[in-house]
Amino acid sequence: MKxxxxxxxxxxxxxxxxxPNRRLIxxxxxxxxxxxxxxxxxxxxxxxxxxxxxxxxISSCLMLAVNAxxxxxxxxxxxxxxxxxxxxxxxxxxxxGFQCGICTPGQIMAAKALLDHNPRPTREEVxxxxxxxxCRCTGYYKIIESIMAVVEQGATV
Amino acid sequence: MTAxxxxxxxxxxVGKRVLRVDGFEKVTGLGKYVADxxxxxxxxxxxxxxxxxxxxxxxxxxSRARRVPGVRAVVTAEDTPKRYWGAFIKDQPILAIDKxxxxxxxxxxxxxxxxxxxxxxxxxxxxxxxELPAYFDPEEALAEGAILIHEDKPGNIALVIDxxxxxxxxxxxxxxxxxxxxxxxxxxxxxxxxxxxxxxxxSPSGKLTVYMPTQTLFMARHRMAWALNMREGDxxxxxxxxxxxxxxxxxxxxxxxxCALLAIKSxxxxxxxxxxxxxxxxxxxxxxxxxTFCRMGFRKDxxxxxxxxxxxxxxxxxSGKAPAITGVAALRHDTLYKYTNVxxxxxxxxxxxxxxxxxxxxxxxxxxxxVEQVIDMAAHELGIDPxxxxxxxxxxxxxxxxxxxxxxxxxxxQCVDIVERLMDWKQKRVNKRPYRGLGVAATVHVSxxxxxxxxxxxxxxxxxxxxxxxxxxxxxxxIGQGAMTALCQIAAEELGVPxxxxxxxxxxxxxxxxxxxxxxxxxxxxxxxxxREAARxxxxxxxxxxxxxxxxxxxxxxxxxxxxxxKGSPEGAKSTTVREVAHxxxxxxxxxxxxxxxxxxxxxxxxDATRYGNESGAYNFACQAAExxxxxxTGKVTVLNYVVAADCGTVIFRQGAEGQVEGAIAxxxxxTLTEGLLLDNGRPVNPNFxxxxxxxxxxxxxxxxxxxxxxxxxxxxxxxxxxxLPMDPFAAVIGNAIFDACGVRIKTLPITAExxxxxxxxxxxxxxxxxGTPPAG
Numbered sequence: 001m002k003x004x005x006x007x008x009x010x011x012x013x014x015x016x017x018x019x020p021n022r023r024l025i026x027x028x029x030x031x032x033x034x035x036x037x038x039x040x041x042x043x044x045x046x047x048x049x050x051x052x053x054x055x056x057x058i059s060s061c062l063m064l065a066v067n068a069x070x071x072x073x074x075x076x077x078x079x080x081x082x083x084x085x086x087x088x089x090x091x092x093x094x095x096x097g098f099q100c101g102i103c104t105p106g107q108i109m110a111a112k113a114l115l116d117h118n119p120r121p122t123r124e125e126v127x128x129x130x131x132x133x134x135c136r137c138t139g140y141y142k143i144i145e146s147i148m149a150v151v152e153q154g155a156t157v
Numbered sequence: 158m159t160a161x162x163x164x165x166x167x168x169x170x171v172g173k174r175v176l177r178v179d180g181f182e183k184v185t186g187l188g189k190y191v192a193d194x195x196x197x198x199x200x201x202x203x204x205x206x207x208x209x210x211x212x213x214x215x216x217x218x219x220s221r222a223r224r225v226p227g228v229r230a231v232v233t234a235e236d237t238p239k240r241y242w243g244a245f246i247k248d249q250p251i252l253a254i255d256k257x258x259x260x261x262x263x264x265x266x267x268x269x270x271x272x273x274x275x276x277x278x279x280x281x282x283x284x285x286x287x288e289l290p291a292y293f294d295p296e297e298a299l300a301e302g303a304i305l306i307h308e309d310k311p312g313n314i315a316l317v318i319d320x321x322x323x324x325x326x327x328x329x330x331x332x333x334x335x336x337x338x339x340x341x342x343x344x345x346x347x348x349x350x351x352x353x354x355x356x357x358x359x360s361p362s363g364k365l366t367v368y369m370p371t372q373t374l375f376m377a378r379h380r381m382a383w384a385l386n387m388r389e390g391d392x393x394x395x396x397x398x399x400x401x402x403x404x405x406x407x408x409x410x411x412x413x414x415x416c417a418l419l420a421i422k423s424x425x426x427x428x429x430x431x432x433x434x435x436x437x438x439x440x441x442x443x444x445x446x447x448x449t450f451c452r453m454g455f456r457k458d459x460x461x462x463x464x465x466x467x468x469x470x471x472x473x474x475x476s477g478k479a480p481a482i483t484g485v486a487a488l489r490h491d492t493l494y495k496y497t498n499v500x501x502x503x504x505x506x507x508x509x510x511x512x513x514x515x516x517x518x519x520x521x522x523x524x525x526x527x528v529e530q531v532i533d534m535a536a537h538e539l540g541i542d543p544x545x546x547x548x549x550x551x552x553x554x555x556x557x558x559x560x561x562x563x564x565x566x567x568x569x570x571q572c573v574d575i576v577e578r579l580m581d582w583k584q585k586r587v588n589k590r591p592y593r594g595l596g597v598a599a600t601v602h603v604s605x606x607x608x609x610x611x612x613x614x615x616x617x618x619x620x621x622x623x624x625x626x627x628x629x630x631x632x633x634x635x636i637g638q639g640a641m642t643a644l645c646q647i648a649a650e651e652l653g654v655p656x657x658x659x660x661x662x663x664x665x666x667x668x669x670x671x672x673x674x675x676x677x678x679x680x681x682x683x684x685x686x687x688x689r690e691a692a693r694x695x696x697x698x699x700x701x702x703x704x705x706x707x708x709x710x711x712x713x714x715x716x717x718x719x720x721x722x723x724k725g726s727p728e729g730a731k732s733t734t735v736r737e738v739a740h741x742x743x744x745x746x747x748x749x750x751x752x753x754x755x756x757x758x759x760x761x762x763x764x765d766a767t768r769y770g771n772e773s774g775a776y777n778f779a780c781q782a783a784e785x786x787x788x789x790x791t792g793k794v795t796v797l798n799y800v801v802a803a804d805c806g807t808v809i810f811r812q813g814a815e816g817q818v819e820g821a822i823a824x825x826x827x828x829t830l831t832e833g834l835l836l837d838n839g840r841p842v843n844p845n846f847x848x849x850x851x852x853x854x855x856x857x858x859x860x861x862x863x864x865x866x867x868x869x870x871x872x873x874x875x876x877x878x879x880x881x882l883p884m885d886p887f888a889a890v891i892g893n894a895i896f897d898a899c900g901v902r903i904k905t906l907p908i909t910a911e912x913x914x915x916x917x918x919x920x921x922x923x924x925x926x927x928x929g930t931p932p933a934g
Binding site: 029034035036037038039040041042043045046048075076077079080085089092093094095096098099100101102103104105108127128130131132133134135136137138139140141142143144 | 176177179180181182183184185186187188189190192193347348349350351352398399400401402403432433636637638639812813815816819820821822823824845846847851852853854855857860
């Protein structure tokens with residue numbers, strides 16, 4: 001039995017009919033074509049599917065789409081504005097905070113959620129926060145460096 | 158010798174700071190990975206897997222599955238050409254034929270309009286099995302009377318290596334010290350965050366198009382052509398972005414085969430993506446575990462006189478790359494030190510587990526886990542600084558290993574110096590604190606390895622567009638390591654154009670010339686040389702045309718930053734640009750686009766039947782050290798500091814090279830401390846990221862890394878390979894550091910806190926009994 005839900009994603013309003021057992025990640029990827037959100041583990045451990053729901057960091061593989069009814073969602077596709085990359089996106093390129101790139105949208109979304117709440121975290125706070133996002137390529141060094149660069153530049157996030 | 162190991166000029170782009178060419182797509186989420194690809198009319202595929210580790214298939218009934226609405230194809234072995242396939246030993250079917258040999262093996266598959274429909278159909282396939290005894294330990298499979306996992310493989314042995322060079326017995330007899338022990342390594346999964354998957358589409362014309370994140374497109378095409386009984390040219394493989402490879406995406410598994418089969422049978426595009434659990438059960442082929450007995454003889458001064466190793470390697474149910482990995486584990490180490498007497502016996506044994514295979518290091522980490530610890534044991538017994546014993550025996554330029562590996566550039570001794578300095582080694586040894594220790598180990602790796610068809614080459618084509626921008630077509634591919642960026646740098650350097658004037662196409666078997674792909678740390682060296690050759694040929698064409706335009710001799714011309722001028726001419730003198738040349742070449746009567754190709758096959762030799770032969774064009778070296786702290790109460794090991802010195806020749810793309818070192822350290826850390834297979838009657842009990850613990854950001858130690866000042870004359874602008882090198886010695890470094898910290902040596906991976914805890918208790922017990930027995934682990 002499908003249910004009607006309404007939410008905004010990256011500022012766009014949607015009204016959708018979804019099965020109640022569908023995950024947010026599937027609706028984002030399959031129904032809305034927002035494939036920047038990646039699926040790595042399907043159990044909320046790897047963080048590749050990280051999005052923001054009402055500003056909070058969420059694993060979209062663990063949230064049912066119906067539970068996002070009425071919410072404001074941001075995905076990686078919503079970060080660049082007017083052709084300008086988000087400071088975190090720029091920093092990840094500049095400091096090499098990615099290799100294969102599959103975990104990168106999740107890393108950036110997690111970092112954004114942190115900086116939205118705490119624009120001046122210490123390196124230790126960044127490392128602690130980012131433990132929910134696995135990366136098998138980088139050893140995390142350049143990911144942390146990328147995020148710290150944004151913190152130190154005090155760029156508006 | 159050293160005089161030739163120097164660059165002959167300053168570089169404009171090589172080694173200079175550039176931004177990765179794949180950055181924008183990857184940070185915005187716009188880059189398409191295989192799971193992001195949707196084709197009109199696409200079906201979803203699902204695989205039925207064996208629940209048993211070893212069983213005869215008595216009956217398969219798919220009739221009920223075929224009747225599920227929306228199901229468009231149901232396939233079993235009967236729908237395949239029933240050809241066994243594999244990189245070195247053709248022993249693996251696409252779908253199980255008559256028998257299953259491990260839990261997770263593919264038995265049947267379906268394609269349906271929806272995932273739910275596919276799952277419903279799977280549940281309705283009836284398979285009747287007759288269970289057989291199963292072996293999870295190679296030594297059980299080797300035991301007399303063990304039933305055969307493959308009927309045509311007596312003794313369950315896939316491969317035997319038996320090599321002796323020099324005279325080991327004689328050398329042991331005159332050694333001042335002989336040390337021996339046995340070490341076990343474990344399965345390790347690549348755990349790439351992207352699982353293996355495929356989207357395949359089949360045209361009635363006979364053309365199969367496959368989107369798959371493989372690191373070796375042309376070899377994948379070759380294997381698919383064999384297994385599906387097609388021609389190579391009838392298969393087009395397109396590489397989307399690859400979400401992590403590390404050896405696991407070298408097309409040794411069945412995902413792409415099955416997806417192709419479903420597409421052919423259904424006549425519709427099919428997507429087949431492994432779940433994370435499937436990835437652990439039957440996806441990427443995990444690291445080959447070895448049990449290694451190692452005996453080494455030394456002079457009092459630490460000089461190595463002889464080495465003898467006896468290895469048992471766990472092949473799992475099918476062979477994949479494990480035969481080559483066993484060869485590397487058995488012999489590669491003999492290029493690291495100046496050996497004269499070596500003896501190696503290795504047996505690769507079938508078991509009823511997931512087939513093992515290629516994982517960064519390719520046998521080296523498992524071998525070094527044993528050998529580099531035995532050398533450390535000798536250093537302690539001889540009272541020599543472990544760093545000195547490496548220095549004393551280190552390979553040098555011009556060294557030829559007992560198996561014929563010819564070392565040209567080698568900065569291993571420089572790497573030892575760097576490690577000593579970065580770790581503050583001497584000072585820390587003097588100020589030794591309880592339960593803190595230092596460990597060191599060294600390694601050698603190849604830059605490409607001659608296996609397939611006695612060819613280890615690469616090729617590339619470059620075109621220069623009418624706007625002067627160069628495009629490289631290269632089929633080697635990108636798996637995240639930064640190869641595309643490094644190749645663009647090499648082309649820009651050779652052409653004399655700005656880095657931003659060079660682009661590189663994505664790998665596609667229909668659009669690029671033959672390339673083996675990303676394995677054996679070969680891309681910078683092999684593809685780099687091929688791209689450089691193509692760029693050199695292109696430059697010749699450009700200079701020829703420019704010479705006509707400038708009324709000068711081509712050999713008098715130079716290209717710098719895209720501008721072409723007579724060498725040494727004053728500022729403002731007559732000049733042209735690559736753009737003007739390309740434009741002028743095309744837009745005229747009889748015009749043509751600028752296109753050139755390049756090819757490179759290194760001066761290596763296919764190993765003969767006795768495994769003698771220079772396997773690679775160049776050898777890469779590294780030394781690493783760790784400072785660890787062991788908690789005596791819990792056995793927990795903390796890596797306080799880690800240092801890496803790597804000799805990879807000229808560093809082309811520094812950020813990428815640093816990334817290779819850093820990522821390898823993370824994988825090494827997991828391999829050493831947390832990762833490993835837990836089995837219950839052949840079924841992995843930790844097939845998920847919650848129970849299979851790969852390191853997180855909080856687990857990473859402080860790291861210092863430096864590249865040796867090095868130049869490989871046969872490499873592109875002096876470069877060699879790097880990708881696998883920093884992974885190789887990690888486990889041995891930590892094992893050695895733990896011994897230095899607390900006097901116990903752990904001999905099975907992973908080194909869990911529990912193992913250290915019990916080893917410490919055992920040591921305390923022995924000390925309390927007053928026994929002088931050596932510490933055990």
